[in-house]
Amino acid sequence: MTSTQQKPKTYANDVCMSLENVTISYGNFEAVRNVYIDIPHGQVTAFIGPSGCGKSTVLRALNRMNDLIPGCHLKGRVIFDNYDLYEPHVDPVEVRRRIGMVFQKPNPFPKTIYENIAFGARINGYRGDMDELVERSLRKAAVWDECKDKLQESGLALSGGQQQRLCIARAIATEPEVILMDEPCSALDPISTLKIEETMHELKRSYTIVIVTHNMQQAVRVADMTAFFNAEAVEGGSGKVGYLVEFSETERIFNAPAQQSTQDYVSGRFG
Amino acid sequence: MTTDSSNDAFTLRRRPPLERFLDTGFRQLTLALASVVALLLLGIFLTIAEGAHEAIGTFGAGFLVSSAWDPVNNQYGALVAIYGTMVSSLLALAIAVPLGVGTAIFITEDLIPTRLRSAIGLMVELLAAIPSVVLGLWAIFVMEPAIRPALELLHRLLGWTPFFDTIPQGPGMAPAILILVVMILPIITAISRDALNQVPLELRQAAYGIGSTRWGAIFNIILPAAISAIVGGVMLSLGRAMGETMAVTMIIGNSLNFSFSLLAPGNTISAMLANQFGEASGIQVSALMYAALVLMVLTFIVNVLAQMLVRRFSLRY
Ligand SMILES: Nc1ncnc2c1ncn2[C@@H]1O[C@H](COP(=O)(O)OP(=O)(O)O)[C@@H](O)[C@H]1O
Ligand SMILES: [Mg+2]
Numbered sequence A: 001m002t003s004t005q006q007k008p009k010t011y012a013n014d015v016c017m018s019l020e021n022v023t024i025s026y027g028n029f030e031a032v033r034n035v036y037i038d039i040p041h042g043q044v045t046a047f048i049g050p051s052g053c054g055k056s057t058v059l060r061a062l063n064r065m066n067d068l069i070p071g072c073h074l075k076g077r078v079i080f081d082n083y084d085l086y087e088p089h090v091d092p093v094e095v096r097r098r099i100g101m102v103f104q105k106p107n108p109f110p111k112t113i114y115e116n117i118a119f120g121a122r123i124n125g126y127r128g129d130m131d132e133l134v135e136r137s138l139r140k141a142a143v144w145d146e147c148k149d150k151l152q153e154s155g156l157a158l159s160g161g162q163q164q165r166l167c168i169a170r171a172i173a174t175e176p177e178v179i180l181m182d183e184p185c186s187a188l189d190p191i192s193t194l195k196i197e198e199t200m201h202e203l204k205r206s207y208t209i210v211i212v213t214h215n216m217q218q219a220v221r222v223a224d225m226t227a228f229f230n231a232e233a234v235e236g237g238s239g240k241v242g243y244l245v246e247f248s249e250t251e252r253i254f255n256a257p258a259q260q261s262t263q264d265y266v267s268g269r270f271g
Numbered sequence B: 001m002t003t004d005s006s007n008d009a010f011t012l013r014r015r016p017p018l019e020r021f022l023d024t025g026f027r028q029l030t031l032a033l034a035s036v037v038a039l040l041l042l043g044i045f046l047t048i049a050e051g052a053h054e055a056i057g058t059f060g061a062g063f064l065v066s067s068a069w070d071p072v073n074n075q076y077g078a079l080v081a082i083y084g085t086m087v088s089s090l091l092a093l094a095i096a097v098p099l100g101v102g103t104a105i106f107i108t109e110d111l112i113p114t115r116l117r118s119a120i121g122l123m124v125e126l127l128a129a130i131p132s133v134v135l136g137l138w139a140i141f142v143m144e145p146a147i148r149p150a151l152e153l154l155h156r157l158l159g160w161t162p163f164f165d166t167i168p169q170g171p172g173m174a175p176a177i178l179i180l181v182v183m184i185l186p187i188i189t190a191i192s193r194d195a196l197n198q199v200p201l202e203l204r205q206a207a208y209g210i211g212s213t214r215w216g217a218i219f220n221i222i223l224p225a226a227i228s229a230i231v232g233g234v235m236l237s238l239g240r241a242m243g244e245t246m247a248v249t250m251i252i253g254n255s256l257n258f259s260f261s262l263l264a265p266g267n268t269i270s271a272m273l274a275n276q277f278g279e280a281s282g283i284q285v286s287a288l289m290y291a292a293l294v295l296m297v298l299t300f301i302v303n304v305l306a307q308m309l310v311r312r313f314s315l316r317y
Helices: A055-061 A090-098 A113-123 A130-140 A160-173 A188-204 A216-222 A248-253 A260-266 B017-059 B079-108 B114-126 B132-158 B173-196 B202-208 B214-243 B246-252 B269-278 B285-313
Strands: A015-026 A028-042 A044-048 A072-080 A099-102 A176-183 A206-211 A226-232 A240-250
Touching: A015 A206, A028 A044, A028 A055, A028 A130, A028 A206, A028 B202, A044 A055, A044 A090, A044 A160, A044 A216, A055 A176, A055 B017, A090 A206, A099 A160, A099 B202, A113 A160, A113 B214, A130 A160, A130 A188, A130 A226, A160 A176, A160 A188, A160 B202, A188 A206, A188 A216, A216 A248, A216 B173, A226 A260, A240 A248, A240 A260, A240 B114, A248 A260, A260 B173, B017 B285, B079 B114, B079 B132, B079 B214, B079 B269, B079 B285, B114 B173, B173 B214, B173 B246, B173 B269, B202 B214, B214 B269, B214 B285
Parallel strands: A028 A240, A044 A206, A044 A226, A099 A176, A176 A206
Antiparallel strands: A015 A028, A015 A072, A226 A240
């Protein structure tokens, strides 16, 4: 087991979030252990790896969504903007306002499309022109053309791919600095997937993006940096424990990985 | 069902007759069972309307606004009981709904440790198992004496309003309302808890993921998503409150004189029916039937209003 010592120098001064020796457990079960990652600012970072290795768990740790799961506990430090997000005085609500999230299954509110966007903006204290914000957010998420004539219809009336882009727009409307996406395309068709990937290329100009994906082609297409996770059985443990194998530029991970297990995974061979 | 024999694809392989018989048989059976409820309701309504027929003819709509209930002179008006029914059940709801829904939020939204949560849940369910006659006795011997100082204080402070202008002296509307609260609280809590638990995790994540506070998420997303089931529970409990006889009869005072005051003895339609039906004869029976009919119609109106409210406020997912 190795942690990433080979962190790329070009990004060293421009780290957005960093995980320092993060270990996350559900009750007594350790899901991932000893993770070190420096997520670069203004880039797309992908988490890949076999299912159950803790990608979602680590992603949720980045904006304290794990707080909603009873018994979930984190050791180590998650540094963002010079704060450890898990210090007792840090307000998880404030963390989630600055670090937005898009979930695996599209989950628009059962409200109108307009209200889906406006709701988040309002609770974040947005005082400007709401119509303008709704249009801007939907445009950024590349779903404006499909929505502009039915802003007062339910968000649930859209197709799956449109719903997911609505959810991206909803996340953007709260003006976060980071957007986390947990397999955002896993429930979508290839065309919707491509649209969301295009959206991501647009978004990384203004936001730092972290995406979990089980689709390696997608990681190659969208990500600048890639973290490969794996899971191993430990003696005396009840299940497999996830760990970070390697974190590097996407090209390096896919073409010249430092670890044999990474090589096996990206070339489709499993040990 | 007619089958088109020219369409070979669907006729070459027929389902065995037994299977088709079971299919249609099952459909008829469920239809029959479902109609039983409707027929029962209709039957009860017709029986009561038939019984009330004579009183309706004699007293007309004046029955609803007259407070005379005089078996000696055969003069009947149900205002005391109608007022008592509405006031006691609506005020009981006004107290029990916030308490019950609040308790449900408290035990579903991860505000307290799991063990404490299940302990509270268990206690609420045990409350539902107490027979109403026991609650009535408890109300007479324990609760009413215990709350009387508080009621006296209310009278001193608010005695200038018609609702508190009598001196509390034992059984009355206020203790009856409180005992109704005790009786309907478990229904509201249990149904609200189940409704809140039904709200999908994705919806909660969506709310918290955009930075809702806990209260923001509960009041803007989670409660609206659960509201139609909660209102269903509230309606059930309203039915219980309006229809409760035993405990209410024991503590409400069964007065036949009209008073706005919550501190004075009062009456409800159900309590009056329970008290008088045994000894009534002649047109008094018919008057009681008329009162029962009023009760049914009241319940129906409240239900319709509640459905309209729900349609306005609920989030459909
Ligand atoms: N809510 C939870 N409660 C308990 N264990 C969980 C929970 N979520 C995930 N796990 C466990 O944590 C491990 C990592 O899960 P996850 O982060 O979802 O993996 P991935 O997203 O990489 O497929 C798995 O073994 C899983 O069973
Ligand atoms: Mg996952």
